[in-house]
Amino acid sequence: MLKIVVLGTGNLSKHLCTAFIKAKDVEIIQVVGRNEEDLQQFSDYSPISNDFNAIADADVYIIAVKDDAISEVSEHLSKKKGIVAHTSGAIHLNAVQPDNKGVFYPLQTFTKGKSVDFENIPICFEAQEKESLKTLEILAKSISKNVHQIDSDQRKKLHLAAVFVNNFTNYMYHVGEALCLEEGISFDLLKPLILETAEKIQTIPPKDAQTGPARRNDKKSMTGHLELLNNETHITLYKLLSEAINKAHEKEL
Amino acid sequence: MLKIVVLGTGNLSKHLCTAFIKAKDVEIIQVVGRNEEDLQQFSDYSPISNDFNAIADADVYIIAVKDDAISEVSEHLSKKKGIVAHTSGAIHLNAVQPDNKGVFYPLQTFTKGKSVDFENIPICFEAQEKESLKTLEILAKSISKNVHQIDSDQRKKLHLAAVFVNNFTNYMYHVGEALCLEEGISFDLLKPLILETAEKIQTIPPKDAQTGPARRNDKKSMTGHLELLNNETHITLYKLLSEAINKAHEKEL
Numbered sequence: 015m016l017k018i019v020v021l022g023t024g025n026l027s028k029h030l031c032t033a034f035i036k037a038k039d040v041e042i043i044q045v046v047g048r049n050e051e052d053l054q055q056f057s058d059y060s061p062i063s064n065d066f067n068a069i070a071d072a073d074v075y076i077i078a079v080k081d082d083a084i085s086e087v088s089e090h091l092s093k094k095k096g097i098v099a100h101t102s103g104a105i106h107l108n109a110v111q112p113d114n115k116g117v118f119y120p121l122q123t124f125t126k127g128k129s130v131d132f133e134n135i136p137i138c139f140e141a142q143e144k145e146s147l148k149t150l151e152i153l154a155k156s157i158s159k160n161v162h163q164i165d166s167d168q169r170k171k172l173h174l175a176a177v178f179v180n181n182f183t184n185y186m187y188h189v190g191e192a193l194c195l196e197e198g199i200s201f202d203l204l205k206p207l208i209l210e211t212a213e214k215i216q217t218i219p220p221k222d223a224q225t226g227p228a229r230r231n232d233k234k235s236m237t238g239h240l241e242l243l244n245n246e247t248h249i250t251l252y253k254l255l256s257e258a259i260n261k262a263h264e265k266e267l
Numbered sequence: 268m269l270k271i272v273v274l275g276t277g278n279l280s281k282h283l284c285t286a287f288i289k290a291k292d293v294e295i296i297q298v299v300g301r302n303e304e305d306l307q308q309f310s311d312y313s314p315i316s317n318d319f320n321a322i323a324d325a326d327v328y329i330i331a332v333k334d335d336a337i338s339e340v341s342e343h344l345s346k347k348k349g350i351v352a353h354t355s356g357a358i359h360l361n362a363v364q365p366d367n368k369g370v371f372y373p374l375q376t377f378t379k380g381k382s383v384d385f386e387n388i389p390i391c392f393e394a395q396e397k398e399s400l401k402t403l404e405i406l407a408k409s410i411s412k413n414v415h416q417i418d419s420d421q422r423k424k425l426h427l428a429a430v431f432v433n434n435f436t437n438y439m440y441h442v443g444e445a446l447c448l449e450e451g452i453s454f455d456l457l458k459p460l461i462l463e464t465a466e467k468i469q470t471i472p473p474k475d476a477q478t479g480p481a482r483r484n485d486k487k488s489m490t491g492h493l494e495l496l497n498n499e500t501h502i503t504l505y506k507l508l509s510e511a512i513n514k515a516h517e518k519e520l
Binding site: 081104121122123125128130134135136138160162164167168170171172174175176177178179180181182183184185186187188189190191193194196197198199201202203204205206207208209210211212213214215216217218219220221223224225226227228229235238239242243247250251252254255257258259261262 | 357391415427428429430431432441442443447449452456457459462464472474492503504510511512
């Protein structure tokens with residue numbers, strides 16, 4: 015039985031705990047956080063504490079706090095023997111102060127109140143000690159089938175890639191919505207297309223899945239589209255993205 | 268029973284026919300196209316012809332050919348009484364030459380060999396005659412629950428919005444893949460995130476769903492990301508999209 019303590023009471027912490035509760039051979043022995051109200055939500059299934067100087071002894075400490083607070087929170091665990099693992103995509107392993115450092119990074123976007131199926135979420139783990147690597151792998155496999163040992167440099171790049179496919183893609187949805195609203199059309203009309211676009215690249219490489227005027231170098235359609243746009247940012251984006259797509263496919267034309 | 272003739276033998280034509288076969292009260296009485304080999308694929312369930320001067324009499328003629336060929340193909344139908352409807356997002360109703368003009372535009376990306384559930388695909392229809400509007404609505408409802416009367420200007424804008432949420436989003440996936448490959452990481456790791464990003468905005472408005480360093484105006488993370496990029500296009504895109512997201516959310520900070 016792996017004993018774990020979770021530090022932090024935010025969105026990620028809640029999603030992780032929900033997954034750990036269901037895991038065999040894992041026991042959440044404590045959830046620690048500053049915010050009393052948030053902390054109460056964990057009391058149904060775990061002892062809770064708001065005292066960072068009274069953290070229980072565990073095999074793994076999962077730090078699920080904001081990037082800026084990781085180092086500071088980890089200092090409270092300097093005398094512990096268990097693995098101290100943060101959960102951030104962007105932060106280096108060495109941000110963890112205690113010697114038995116680790117990373118336990120679930121690569122997903124978590125929304126308050128929206129449940130996710132952890133089984134398919136990639137969990138990227140990292141540690142300095144061989145024994146710790148093994149333990150984090152066991153912990154990751156207890157909640158996911160999609161487990162990867164990734165070093166800090168790879169994780170940083172992966173996090174950057176995630177910004178493109180998640181944050182920037184979401185902005186494309188935002189622009190799509192704005193264009194619909196300008197014409198009094200419901201954004202709902204685009205939702206099936208958005209889903210299919212995401213589903214398509216589950217089996218087809220993005221380059222092969224690319225369609226549209228820019229891929230075909232269909233200048234007439236592109237000029238027509240630019241005439242419809244009146245927002246400077248949208249115009250610049252349209253030109254830049256069309257050029258980039260065109261360049262990626264120019265050898266085919 | 269609505270009798271229809273489908274003109275064109277490409278991807279969209281195949282997907283449409285697959286849906287129409289299952290529809291009650293609709294009969295495909297002919298599929299017309301130039302390419303003999305493509306045409307043969309329709310012969311299991313419909314008479315076929317490669318002679319555009321021997322088109323059968325139908326209630327609706329569905330033109331599913333490339334944008335540039337719509338006008339020309341429609342000319343072969345100048346003596347017909349039925350509705351002549353094209354299927355393009357970008358082309359005006361008036362590109363159809365015969366008087367009984369129409370548009371029957373399924374808003375989706377269609378992949379060869381990948382079946383889609385037509386029931387949820389928005390079908391945007393348009394016509395000049397009231398009677399024709401009714402007929403196209405009946406035809407649309409025979410294969411989809413998601414049917415909308417949309418004029419040519421709205422459709423053009425909708426098509427532009429689709430370029431952002433489909434073509435440009437797919438390019439974001441392409442960049443994400445490139446960044447993974449640089450570090451020897453499998454693109455598979457990003458696939459659950461890509462799906463969840465698309466699923467999220469089915470219920471949450473894109474603006475509310477936005478996350479990431481740009482929304483938080485987290486300059487440290489953004490500078491770190493820019494240092495990792497070495498492709499000029501990716502750098503320009505990162506800056507432009509981060510600024511746009513930041514601007515859309517600046518009042519919150």
